[in-house]
Amino acid sequence: MATATLSGTEPMSEPAEKPPENFCPAMAANNNRPVRPESACGSSRNCATVPGQTNSSTAGQHTVRTASPEEIQWLAEQSRRLESATAEEILQWAVERYFPRFTMATGLGPEGCVIISMLAKIEPRVYVFNLDTGYQFPETLALRERIAEKYGIVVDLQRPELSVQQYEALNGGPVYKTDPDRCCFDRKVRVLHRVAANFDAWATGIRRDQSPTRANTPIVKWDAKFGLVKISPLANWTRKDVWRRIMEEGIPYNPLHDQGYTSIGCWPCTRPVGEGEDERAGRWSGTAKTECGLHT
Ligand code: SF4
DSSP: OOOOOOSTTOOSSOOOOOOOTTOOHHHHHTTTOOOSSGGGOSOOOOEEEEEOOSOGGGOOEEEEEOOOHHHHHHHHHHHHHHTTSOHHHHHHHHHHHHTTSEEEEOOSOHHHHHHHHHHHHHOTTSEEEEEOOSOBOHHHHHHHHHHHHHHOOOOEEEOOSSOHHHHHHHTTSOHHHHOHHHHHIIIIIHHHHHHHTTOSEEEOOOOGGGOGGGTTOOSEEEETTTTEEEEOTTTTOOHHHHHHHHHHHTOOOOGGGGGTOSSOOBGGGBOOOOTTOOTTTTBSTTSSOOOOSSOO
């Protein structure tokens, strides 16, 4: 169990075992490619080990840090305090407290693009990544290039160990058709676990008004699933707020939004929505599934 620090700016994780010399866990988690920031290497933390799940082809171990009740309570207090803060102030708080062990995951939706525009002013060295399932729309990947051009922030692509071709061959066809929960787990959740091992906190673009499952999203919380502090600087923004900011500042966005796609994920599991439909109605349409498992 990690020891929480309840005041000041001291890190909340206590040092644990020193990694072996020449071993960089951040690079190991990144398929041995360099990661930014370099200081994300050399993780030392108090971890509980949980097994990888479901797909024997990618069997492995993920480590997930645990938090003490005091740390969880402290985060809840911070969340209440930040409820009236601006999104920029929330990000500033996160950067001051956790950078460089602070990261942001984005599906390159409108909210993510807004947060990147803020990080470009607050701390452009924050490591931003995208879970590249192999099933993303070409427009989404092209948006990544436009973001890099405008803000100088290169959204890193974090991929599953198996390519789409390998994954489908191993499973007798597209898993999204037969078991989308497993597909999301293998192509997204497992990858986030791998990345999470190198950070203490992550930011997401989720908003309370996106869906009933997100209605109670706190600004800051302990994310037990990934062993990270989870920060949602846009939790109390509305969809209108997001688009107003995009239009006011000329923030790049996915052109598919102009074609009725209000929420964009992987192409096999996303359709445009009709008039009056819920914002996320086009995700996993026709099934009971509403979330990929990153936020539940
Ligand atoms: Fe697979 Fe669909 Fe989940 Fe993408 S959204 S990982 S294609 S089930």
